[in-house]
Amino acid sequence: MCRFLYILLLWNWATQADAASIADVPSFRPSRIVNGEKARNGEEAWQISLQLSTGGAGPNRQRTMSHFCGGTLVNDRWVVTAAHCVYKKMYITSDNLFVVFNTTNMKHPDVPNIGVEKIFTANYNEATKEHDIALLKLKEAVSTSGAVSLPPASYEANGTCTVSGWGFQQANAGFTPNHLMAANVTVLTREDCQARFGSQYKIYPGMLCAGGGKTDACQGDSGGPLVCTTSTGENVLAGVVSWGIGCATPTIPGVYTEVAKYDSWIQQVMENNQDSKLPTTSSDI
Structure with a gap:
């Protein structure tokens, strides 16, 4: 079922790829780093694989997990990803969404993974692709040795x-x-x-x-x-x-x-959803 879903998604991306308006640009980027190199162990340690879990119900069924998006570990409980990965997708819930972390090989049998407690999306606009950012709160704390720093609002990337x-x-x-x-x-x-x-x-x-x-x-x-x-x-x-x-x-x-x-939005979501506080259902910019 999961494999069929993934193929169906890929077919949808392909059929939209040549459209003229930004509203029709494929929501998901095509899925490989083109002309890149293999990351060495310990490099890009903040990178996570966002995976859907299917199956697992009943005595003879095994759970399977499939990669569909990436993300970034920014501290021991939070991951940053794209809103379009999780926005208004009925088949994606905190119950079947998992984060694979601390690995360069996501298919290794001993790769660590953890469930997602809550999903927060910014005020994403599907037509213009504005505000394409989401936060995932993990069910448990993980090692922060691979986390990357969040930039301040004044930060300007270059080079x-x-x-x-x-x-x-x-x-x-x-x-x-x-x-x-x-x-x-x-x-x-x-x-x-x-x-x-x-x-x-x-x-x-x-x-x-x-x-x-x-x-x-x-x-x-x-x-x-x-x-x-x-x-x-x-x-x-x-x-x-x-x-x-x-x-x-x-x-x-x-x-x-x-x-x-999105510094203010990120900080607000994290502060409002600490373990000692009641979680909110969504957060707008």
Whole structure:
């Protein structure tokens, strides 16, 4: 059932890929880091695999888990991902959503995973792709050795940063590799990014562009991290993989949610949903 669902989702992405308006851009980026390299053990340790669990009911049924998006561990109880990964999807609930963490090989038999207690999405706009960010509160605390820092509201990404994830060999085709892939991409100015997309696609405030060369994110990398290193050596979550036109399309960058612009929203959700407080059902920007 889960395999059929995943194939159906991929078919939907493929049929939308050539549409003209931003409302018809595939919600999920194609799923492999294009022209990247295998991440070494200990690298990109903040990367998580977001997986759906199916089956498991009854004495003879085993639970199966399938990767469908990425995400980033930002502290011992919270993961940042893309809103479009979990927004208004009736088949995704906190009961069947799991986070696989602390691994470069998500298919390893001993890979650690933990359930999701609650899902929070920003005021995501499916038509414009604005506010494509979500928070997942984990059921239990995990090791923070792999967490990446959240940027302050004043942070502005620049230079070369790293995008990572698990996914296809090319857009809407191939297979998802077990090993985590990573690639370097260059952050563009908003003006340069808008000029490359032209008048058909608007780059809204809260969106960040990177790439446009031979490396890029792709479907299944959705929700994953764009991490930049500061002059002091601190790794900062600059962006969340959001949308794009194909994968590694010449001159066309990938579009990310600019995490710094959601600093207040992130802090508010986390503060309002500590273990000692009653959880809220949603949170708007």
